[in-house]
Structures are given as structure tokens and as C-alpha cells.
Amino acid sequence: MIEFEERSQAFLSWLSTSSVSLNSKISLADLRSQHAGRGVVATSDIIEDEILFTIPREVILIAENSDLSAKLPQVLEELDSWTALILVMMYEHLKGSASPWKPYFDVLPLTFDTLMFWTQEELEELQASAVRNKIGRDSADKTFRETILPIFHSNGAILFLNGNFISDEELLSLAHRMASTIMAYAFDIEKKDGDKEFDEEGYTSDEDDEVLPKGMVPLADMLNADADRNNARLFYQEDALVMKAIKPIAAGEEIFNDYGPLPRSDLLRRYGYVTSNYAKFDVVEVSHEILIDTVAQNGAISREEIDSRLEYLDGEGIIDTGYDICRPVPGEPIQEIFSPELLTVIAALLMPTADFEQMKERGKLPKIGSISSKVASLLSKLVRNRAMQYATTFEDDEVALSSLLASHTQNNLSRHSYRMQMALEVRLGEKSALREAEQILQRLEATAIESEKDHKRNPRFHTDDGSSKKRKVG
Missing domain, CATH: 3.90.1420.10 (Rubisco LSMT, substrate-binding domain)
Incomplete structure (x- = not known):
């Protein structure tokens, strides 16, 4: 309990020193008794459209913000955005205290209840649910063995910054952990307006609209989701991502994002939990x-x-x-x-x-x-x-x-x-x-x-x- 709270406080201090703007009416809460880890709650009444927090784009954990993009630019360019983020997160994690995101990593989960980590006996309890065919553990393992491991083998001096080499099996385990973290917590990061290509009529290309890189947005990813009680939304601005209240929030209420109309089988597969509020989407x-x-x-x-x-x-x-x-x-x-x-x-x-x-x-x-x-x-x-x-x-x-x-x-x-x-x-x-x-x-x-x-x-x-x-x- 003490360590959990200490990590939360260190994370909040890191946000402050990283130019993150936090509304004084919100706080980080321990919701482990509800199987929800950390969450964000209102400590005072919040009005509609009030800004809850602002995250500068440079604080987002994304490939282009890591110094690995300068060390291995060609490697990252050849990877899809999902695999590139997995590699970057593995690299930053292995850097330990040398990583600017160390306090953030310290509050991310080490274990998951997503289906990727269930035993065969536990998966059989899902019986004939089609979600069992969508877990993709074997295909992910194959991808990591054919893509991630060779990159580490060829660039060990860069990726193992402190010389703390780990085995291939440990790398695979870390890759699965980072992939599950991305699945459960990452956002699609819209480009800055200046990075988008517009046609003569002012429209963006299909590629700009469809291919959005994944990124880890500190604090925003700690909002739990609720289809019925959704009261906040993330907005993209030129230099920052802004979380705003989309309805009044009373003191003591939890602040919720929303995943959209996901059936509970997909909630379990992607996020490792279910809730009756999503039953209508089954x-x-x-x-x-x-x-x-x-x-x-x-x-x-x-x-x-x-x-x-x-x-x-x-x-x-x-x-x-x-x-x-x-x-x-x-x-x-x-x-x-x-x-x-x-x-x-x-x-x-x-x-x-x-x-x-x-x-x-x-x-x-x-x-x-x-x-x-x-x-x-x-x-x-x-x-x-x-x-x-x-x-x-x-x-x-x-x-x-x-x-x-x-x-x-x-x-x-x-x-x-x-x-x-x-x-x-x-x-x-x-x-x-x-x-x-x-x-x-x-x-x-x-x-x-x-x-x-x-x-x-x-x-x-x-x-x-x-x-x-x-x-x-x-």
C-alpha cells in the first residue's frame, strides 16, 4: 500500500515537472478494491467543458519522442506503428532510471487479466465464445521472434543501454507485456495540423485519416471507461492533448472515458475486465x-x-x-x-x-x-x-x-x-x-x-x- 501510494505521488510530481497542467479539482485514486487499479476522481464540482488536464505532445510516449528514433531511425521507419511502439517501450523500460518516462513506467501494470495471459484451463471457461479465436498469442509470439528479437540481436549495444543483457525468453515476455499495455492503454495519436497534408480543397488524405500512430498518454490512460457514465473526452490540439469534462461532474465522482460500443468479450480480450454497463453491446x-x-x-x-x-x-x-x-x-x-x-x-x-x-x-x-x-x-x-x-x-x-x-x-x-x-x-x-x-x-x-x-x-x-x-x- 505504501509503495503503491509512493509511486502515485512520484508520478504526479513527474507530471508537474513535465509541464503537464493539472486541474486542482481532480486526484489520482487507489481503486484496486474494485479491480480497477488507479483512477481519476473529482475532489470538487466540475462544470461542463472544464479542462481536467493538459498533456504536452512531447510527454507522450511515442516513437518520435524517444531518443531511439535518432539512434535507429531506419529500423523504426521499417516497422508498423504498433511494433515500433513495442520496441520503443522495451528500450525505455530497459533504460531504467535513465528513461525520462521512468515514473510513468512505475505506475503501469506488471500483470494483466487480458486473455493473452489466461491459462488454457481458464480460457476453456469461455466455452464456445468466438473471442477465444481472437487472442492471437501464437501470431504475436511469431512476430516478436521474427521482428523484435533480431533487432535486439543486431543492436544490443544500443538497446541494452546499461549492458544489462537479458535472455530471448525474457525479451519475449517483455514484448508481450508491452504489447498488452499498448492494447489496454494506448491512444490513436492524431497528427499536428502542421504535419497533415491537405489537398486544394482543404481535405486530408485518406492515409492521414486512417493510419494514426499509437501512443501512450500519461494520466489520460488512467481514466477508467464506462459506457453509461462517460463524462470526459480527450481533445487533440496543435501542441497538446486536452482532457475536458463533457458534462458536470460532482465532487467524489470518478472521471470516465469511453471505449465505444464494445461487447464484453472484447473488453475482456483487450482490457482485462468486464462490466454490466457494456452488456447491451454483447x-x-x-x-x-x-x-x-x-x-x-x-x-x-x-x-x-x-x-x-x-x-x-x-x-x-x-x-x-x-x-x-x-x-x-x-x-x-x-x-x-x-x-x-x-x-x-x-x-x-x-x-x-x-x-x-x-x-x-x-x-x-x-x-x-x-x-x-x-x-x-x-x-x-x-x-x-x-x-x-x-x-x-x-x-x-x-x-x-x-x-x-x-x-x-x-x-x-x-x-x-x-x-x-x-x-x-x-x-x-x-x-x-x-x-x-x-x-x-x-x-x-x-x-x-x-x-x-x-x-x-x-x-x-x-x-x-x-x-x-x-x-x-x-
Whole structure:
């Protein structure tokens, strides 16, 4: 506790000597009891648009601000911004007290609860969540072995400034730690206006807009995030980055940034925590394979015909490795729950052969308007098949989570138990999304069946302008 506080105070002193402007109405708080590390809280009432702190651009930990950019300019130029920042952070960390960012490194975490650091046993608690396929530990390891290690081998005299050489395995461990720090804490750093290239009409190039370097912004990265309680935002100026209040903040309230609409599985993967405030963004990914298996089980179309139609759809850029099912929001249309690509593929695969061939000849795709009973029925089967991929039911997980929380308090949860809790919350969120989607589909299917019956009783044809007219019968 004493060391934690001492490091916090040393960091604040460093900010002061680095020309960082701090509002006297905020303070750095110890939030470890909430599994949140450090956070920033208001000590007095803050009004909207009030500046909380200002960080000069030269204080940002970014490749161009490190003296390594002068020592190994060509090496850094050949790396992407992500890998370049990893290398710079490893270099500055190994410099120890010689690094101008030493007090900053001292308050950054040494351990993480991001999925990169979970054991295989812990990862299995996520069951069938697609996030398990997005961790990328092996690919990161390969990149570090093929890129970072050779740079250290070739430039040891520069990178090991104090002659404190460490083994390749220690370097790999440090590279993973710095990469996880960047994933959890780094910002996209917008260029100074003077560094941007403008065309004759005053617009920046696509490259300027899309390729933004990553940078570590001291203090700004210590704001925790909350989708509902977001009350601050980082603004980019020519010579500094400015954090402002975007609404009034009362004394005693924590100051929150926001990560945007991230599902809790991605919160866990990137930042190492979950919160119920992001439950509304939960998403379930359905693999292309289970979609095709479900269509084949339906029996309305042969495997050969499925493959033939998929070839056409792939040429039209519709086929993907996976499709999203979003957590339903009351009142929103079905098209907002299921990805448009998924709806398009299903509609195409369920079309009568003659209709599909005619559409194919015209080089078109199905228009997704109202959902037919056949499409709703198939989607229901797909949702059920996806739910069956999880080893436990929604009810099982509710009991397990209640039992875990009843046997521990948040303050005495072990790291393993804390990870088990987060895994349960992620898979409960995904199963809940599937349950709610299926309930909506069942109602939609029933409504569509009645509508189709009514259509048969009162035949209509559609004109080119979209209006409907009664068809003469008999």
C-alpha cells in the first residue's frame, strides 16, 4: 500500500515537472478494491467543458519522442506503428532510471487479466465464445521472434543501454507485456495540423485519416471507461492533448472515458475486465460452417446447390468467416440484430431455383426487407444450434455465477476466481443475446405465417414503384 501510494505521488510530481497542467479539482485514486487499479476522481464540482488536464505532445510516449528514433531511425521507419511502439517501450523500460518516462513506467501494470495471459484451463471457461479465436498469442509470439528479437540481436549495444543483457525468453515476455499495455492503454495519436497534408480543397488524405500512430498518454490512460457514465473526452490540439469534462461532474465522482460500443468479450480480450454497463453491446459470432450446416439440415436445398450458390455469393463479396448476432434492443428491427451479410446469405440460399438463377443472371443480391417465415424459421434453428455449442445452459451459468459470488466478496476474490467470474459473465451475455433473439424470431415467424396466409387470401402484385395493387383472380 505504501509503495503503491509512493509511486502515485512520484508520478504526479513527474507530471508537474513535465509541464503537464493539472486541474486542482481532480486526484489520482487507489481503486484496486474494485479491480480497477488507479483512477481519476473529482475532489470538487466540475462544470461542463472544464479542462481536467493538459498533456504536452512531447510527454507522450511515442516513437518520435524517444531518443531511439535518432539512434535507429531506419529500423523504426521499417516497422508498423504498433511494433515500433513495442520496441520503443522495451528500450525505455530497459533504460531504467535513465528513461525520462521512468515514473510513468512505475505506475503501469506488471500483470494483466487480458486473455493473452489466461491459462488454457481458464480460457476453456469461455466455452464456445468466438473471442477465444481472437487472442492471437501464437501470431504475436511469431512476430516478436521474427521482428523484435533480431533487432535486439543486431543492436544490443544500443538497446541494452546499461549492458544489462537479458535472455530471448525474457525479451519475449517483455514484448508481450508491452504489447498488452499498448492494447489496454494506448491512444490513436492524431497528427499536428502542421504535419497533415491537405489537398486544394482543404481535405486530408485518406492515409492521414486512417493510419494514426499509437501512443501512450500519461494520466489520460488512467481514466477508467464506462459506457453509461462517460463524462470526459480527450481533445487533440496543435501542441497538446486536452482532457475536458463533457458534462458536470460532482465532487467524489470518478472521471470516465469511453471505449465505444464494445461487447464484453472484447473488453475482456483487450482490457482485462468486464462490466454490466457494456452488456447491451454483447455480440455472438456465428461461424460460416454452422450456418451452412443449419441450411443443409433444413433439407430444402442440396449440398451441391448450396455450394453452387455460395460460389456466386462469394464472388459478390457477401461470404464471411463469421456473422454477428447482436443483443436485441427493444423495438429495433430484426435487421439490426442480425448482420446484413447473414440475412442476405440465408435469403439467397432459400430462394426457389428459378428465382435465384434469374437474380444471378442480373448480377443482383436479395433485397432484405420484411423477413419471411422460412427465413425466420431457419434463423431460429441457427440460433439454437449456436447455443448448443456451449457446454452449459444459461440456467447452469446463472447458478454457477450466483454460487461464486456468494462464496466470495469482490475484495477477496483470487485472480483465478475473478477470471472465472468474468468468463461466466461473458458467456451469460452471449447466451442471453441468443435467447432474446430466438424469442423475437418465434414471434416474427408467427406474424409472418399469418401475413403470408393473408397474402394468399388477398393476392397482390407489386409495381415497379413499390406500391401494391390487387391482382385479378379467376
